[in-house]
Amino acid sequence: MNSVERHQFILKRLQEKGSIHVIDLGKELDVSTVTIRKDLKLLEERQMLFRTHGGATLNNPYTIDRSVIEKEKMQSEEKALIAATAAAMVEPNDSIIIASGTTVLAMARHIHPVGNLTVVTSALNVAIELNRHQHVEILQLGGMMRSTSASVAGPYAETILQDFFCSKLFLGVDGIDPDFGLTTTNGMEAHLNRKMIEVTQKTIVLADSTKFGKRGFGRICGFDEIDEIITDAGIPPHMLKALESMGVKVTVV
Incomplete structure (x- = not known):
């Protein structure tokens, strides 16, 4: 089979x-x-496909910034399962960081604190959600508000973080790529997420299966800096295998 025949075969399979x-x-x-x-x-140079880790796809793997309202409607059932699993990891009298995103917002709705709970968050909607609990102390980070995510980013938020150390960070992402790592659509948010990782004992990533094989504009970190990924059963088998081969704990709900 010559190169032209191979290309035709590849596109047909795709x-x-x-x-x-x-x-x-x-x-x-x-x-x-x-x-x-x-x-x-x-074939990618000819704009006939998109390359991914270990293969190719017809779907664009690069993420775009969407509004919270739009993202909340996407994979809502999967996000609820992931959220409930993550919320169960919050311990009595815990001190945690909750980043931004619709999956961590869903997690906040599933939290039923035992004893006192201290939450540091960049997301205004997470803070409002948790404010209904009497024994939750909320530290809302300050800075420039991103309208698409209802969260803050920038040097003010990063400076405040330097004064604290928490047991767990619950992190939402826009993309998970075995070669590029964890990403988000906003560079300032990615930088703030890195600072959150630095002041946390354990980093737990909450991501539905549509995030795998995707890349956002801002790189947060590599897989050596996270402890666990919680996702749904739709995760592509080759992605699960690749992550586990790198020593990443993946919890599928």
């Missing part, structure tokens, strides 16, 4: 399955993975 993997294509076409990667690179 139309049939929606996504393809380098190893599978190599076996089917009886060529090396190096050859397949070169084929995928050429």
Whole structure:
């Protein structure tokens, strides 16, 4: 099979399955993975597909900034399962950080504090949600408010964080890519998230399965800086395998 025939075969498989993997294509076409990667690179340059970790897809893996209202309607059932699992990890008399995003907002709605709970958050909607509990002390970070996420970012928020150390950070992300790491659509928010990781004992990422294979504008960190990812059963098997091979604990709900 020549290169043109291979390209036609690859595009046909992509139309049939929606996504393809380098190893599978190599076996089917009886060529090396190096050859397949070169084929995928050429087809991506021609804007016929998008390369992903270990393969390719027809869907654009790069995330865009959406409003909270729009994102809340997406994968709501999956987010509720992830949120309930994360909320159960909050211990009596805990001190935690909750970042921004619709999945961590859903988590805040599932929190039923035992004893006193101290919450540091950049998200105004998270603070309002938790303010209904009598024994929750909330430290709302200050700074420039992002209208799309109802959260703050910037040097004021980062400066306040320097005075605290918490047991857990519950972090929402826009993209999880085995090569690029964890990302969000906003560079300032990514920087604030890194500062949150620095002042926390354990970092727990809350992400529904649509976030895997995606990349946002701002890189938060690599997988060596997080402790656990909580996601739903829709996570692609090859993504789960790749993360576990890197030593990342993945909890599927």
